[in-house]
Amino acid sequence: MSEATIAAKPQQKILLVDDEEAILNSLRRVLRNQPYELFFAQGGEDALLLLEKHAIDVVVSDARMPGMDGATLLSEVNKRKPDCMTILLTGYAEINTIVKAINEGQIYRYISKPWNDEELLMTLRQALAMQHAERERRRLVVLTRRQNEALRELNENLEARVKDRTAELQQTADMLDLAYDELQRSYVTSTEVFSMLINQRLPRDKQTNQQVILLVRAFCANQHIDDHSSRDIAMAAALYNIGKLSWSDELISSPSDLLYRNERDTYRKYPAQSESLLMALEPLRDAATLIRHHQEHWDGGGFPDHIKEQQIPFGARLLKLAIDFVELQCGLVLERKMNRDEALLFIRKYSGRLYDPEMVELFIQVCAHLLADIRIADPAVKALDTRHLEPGMILARNLQAENGMLLLNEGKELNRQLIDKLIAFESIEAVRYTVFVVLPEPQP
Template structure:
């Protein structure tokens, strides 16, 4: 669970006409960083509220005299910033509705309560209260600053004009920093993906190839930066939901799984989504991961979506994943060749795959070189000793074990090139890099490759 932002201390008022309930609640919360006030009825509670600043009131629903709903409604009217929770041991719908409508309570909890759940609800209520107070503080600050700016505009208009260029430059720098942050998030997912693949034999590692495929499609069909970024992150982490599997299940073809294993297999897209949803920049990618095993005819999982109800990115990820995993032996018992995999995908167009997207995908794969880089005259294929400072990577560079060494877009420097050469010698390997010549160099790609 994400850490809750809580104030350093909080004051809780517990209201119940039963002494043993109050004692039980105080005992439950004695290890928490709260100041506890107790009241045996509504009138005493209101008196305490008028004497002490209280952050949260927990009141029983049924009490003699003033019931809990009436008390919380009065608290809402007089101290609207105080959070309110209704505690009830009765199936009293009318009281609960009154508490919700008039007292605008945060939650209601049934007796007997679960201790851990009650503590968590209190933490959540206080965290919500803290965030609301912070929002109100920021709104007040914004209003004050806006008023200050209006005053400045009335008296110092010329000064504001003189700073316009400087402010614009700062905004541009912030935009550049934000774009770099988003690119860094993509790189981070690919690094994590390369770590995940260490559990998988090299001949069954699929993520890097799936990433290359969706990037090639995105570039060929101009999908736009935001969707391309989400596709790349989804391709990097589409199988993160398999991390809890044992090594045998991890490399078993899907068609050979037994009933229990098959049921576990069908859960991995939803599990992958749940693991990533707490990370806001990954939420759209997580949605693509959830639905990348849906089928065009509605026979997929986990939600049996059909046709264009399946997100476009998820349809594309499925094509790329199936194409690569068929060749890795992760779908059928035997590995398929590249051509056989394309023929099988074409056979199931309109059943498993979006027909129009399938046609574009097959055309793309047919025209692609085996290395999955489009025939782009600006891309050079060089070994490390022919690299020059200023060149930019056009494709991720992975070590032989699948670890990400350098990410796409990295500009090469002489020290970095020397490190690559030294790394090759230490590993006894040879690497081929896909690079773009710097535009200002003046040499054509053909001249640079000679």
């Protein structure tokens, strides 16, 4: 076991665990210029000793190690230090390891070996940002509780003091609401990042999750669906096919209409398997229910529960429309890939059998509007290159790199430092990004 630190006064501590010294050296190289204090361990027992001695913020562990494996280690980390973020690093996409790490270790992210350096750095930054948001939320909860207790102790006859304290309490409550909203957005962002696991198993032309997310968000905005339901549907869209991770490469990219009997049986189990992977995570339970029922048919002929009509949750009915529309064009339903118009005609043809007939026409209208020109679907959204970005602009859509990595999440307010980093990233990657933003309101 060895230890190393970087930077004069590190703010955040990261523990890296792997039984191979070469892997630890590679991680040391990737992180050597980052503002973190690094700790290294070559096994689970050594890692737990370091965890007790130091205020570790993030643990990155290999899955396969002699003695205590990565999933067991991260489960123990979660028990001892629930506040610590955990990331599983492995070269093996084994469903049992993933399930154990998710259910017991409460992992934040799963990264495959060999890793992408930029993806690893971005994941660490996002994990630390989410941890900071959660800590801030708890701090505000404690602050609010203390102020409530102090308020009860005030003399009811001192109206002026009561008014003053009420004003302070309202300000704190507003801050708490903002922190809670940010935390909810972080959950949505985390699911979209996690969906990249599935994308890594598929050819680029069969990666469906981001398109499905865009469609359900557009429909929810068009129909004024409440924020809570919209978030659940978006998270379900990001993770609806996580139950396919254990499939072979051939099966996961084959059209469902051409599967043999034993393959079809496996296919019919994936909604329930996806649900079971997510049910242990409290913020994802409603989304998991939508995922379970997204292959139900309006006439009751779907799976896994053969429910029909209004028994099928609204979000699941919407998810079925969006997924079929995208997968018909990717060749994941029929052997022949359809174009957009053909896919919409297919959906209309099976209205009342596969799909909610009242929802079909609304969905077609949203698709027609959205796909005509995505950049002007919302008149308040502007499409700009990075050289025309200004501080104060709000990101209207997630910004992703060419390889699918999430760079910035929707709702992020741009500042000069972020803009300069985007421009520098373009130069390094030799690409140009179009950024969708909402312009700041003019000051009076």
